[in-house]
Amino acid sequence: MRRLGSVQQKIPCVFTTEVKEEASRKRDCQSYQVVATETLNPVAVDADVESAVATEKVDGTCCYVSPFRGQSHLWARLDRKPNKPAEKRFKKHKHLHRSSKGFWWNMEEDFKCVPESWIPAHGVKHVKDQPVPDPNGHIPGWVPVLARSKPYCWHSSVVDYDLGVALVLRPAHQEEPERAELEMVTVPLDELLGQTLELIGTNVNGNAYGLGCKKSPLHCLVSHGSVLISSLPPLDFHSLRSWFQTRPEGRVEGVVWHCSDGTLLKLHRHHLGLRWPDGDTLLGSRPVEVLVAAVIEDDNGNGLFTSLSKLHGRRFERLQDVTFET
Known part of the structure; x- marks a missing residue:
């Protein structure tokens, strides 16, 4: 189960994903959406996801x-986020290079102020004792x-x-x-x-x-990891999509798999093109x-x-x- 205050690395989808140039179902301001394919993620295969503990994504x-x-x-x-001038430079770089790689941050000038008590999350990379932003330009923290x-x-x-x-x-x-x-x-x-x-x-x-x-x-x-799911179908794209749509226990936002080697994998309704919430939820009905x-x-x-x-x-x-x- 997830126990540490680590939010640096986003949990990968249990299936491989692709980006569609359509408005996101999850975030109103996002002009694209990440959707699951029918192929199991190699990370999931390597982590033996079939033997993992499945929990409700809350x-x-x-x-x-x-x-x-x-x-x-x-x-x-x-999250510590860039100020407007830095955000503008960052977006321009990503548009030109189709990636955030190679962008240089001025850690003293490019970021908004945070309270003195703010700390970076576990897993955030540091260079010369300075936390390094993730590919989205954010520094996760608390x-x-x-x-x-x-x-x-x-x-x-x-x-x-x-x-x-x-x-x-x-x-x-x-x-x-x-x-x-x-x-x-x-x-x-x-x-x-x-x-x-x-x-x-x-x-x-x-x-x-x-x-x-x-x-x-x-x-x-x-x-995190405290609400178990015990009735999942096989790890098959169509079986899982049907489970979310038709089964009472599928009235959840998503599933997080906790693998024995510590790997976490997830699947949520937005990966499958499904709405959330969609009627009464499983947790709210218990x-x-x-x-x-x-x-x-x-x-x-x-x-x-x-x-x-x-x-x-x-x-x-x-x-x-x-x-x-x-």
Whole structure:
């Protein structure tokens, strides 16, 4: 399972891919789309993907748990990006050379400022102690989420640093994680150290899972690799496409395979020309029990934790049915 805060290398598709000059189904501002072919990626073959653990690709924003100021902390994804003049030069170079290779970055002048606490992600290459941008001109990295942080208010809503816990959505049966039941539970941040997780909820990526509402927003964390898929068809293009379209368990954004040698491979609906979301999602339709007992009953307490503590022990037939009053 993916545990480290590494977002430098994009996870390759389990099939080989090709670029089509059509508007992206995934990103509104992208004039092309990357689609899967019917050929299995050689990387997947070499990594013995047939024996890999298949997990649900969760649609949210990536987070990381790591120490900050002597305490386990949640970190938000923040890529360091080029400023407008540098971006213009970079686009011109790519247009002329059909590639980003050979482009020279001035690391002191070409990039937007980031908070002093920003750190590059694990796996980012360095030259002379300077992080090197990826082929898209970005330097993946993290910033710590501070308590009641306005820029990261939805991130901060799922952690309580006084209690040292985070709000996590996970399979209720850890020994049988493929079972349908989920639990929304407080987990010590120390137990999540080194893990990457996905923040999902009302105000993240269009809220594919139907969590909360504008009046009572609801967010939580899902550890990468924690939601297993146990009923995948053979690794065949047409079989997998049919599975996404017709099977109840195929109502997911995508699949991530965790190979025994550490290789990660993925396949999402956009690779297959399929919409996402498309009706009710599998995760949003799964039963869930709320287990949030500990809460600070004063003005410094986390509002979401306080609200959920009133639902402690309640079971909902669907994750998207979890409601509370603020």
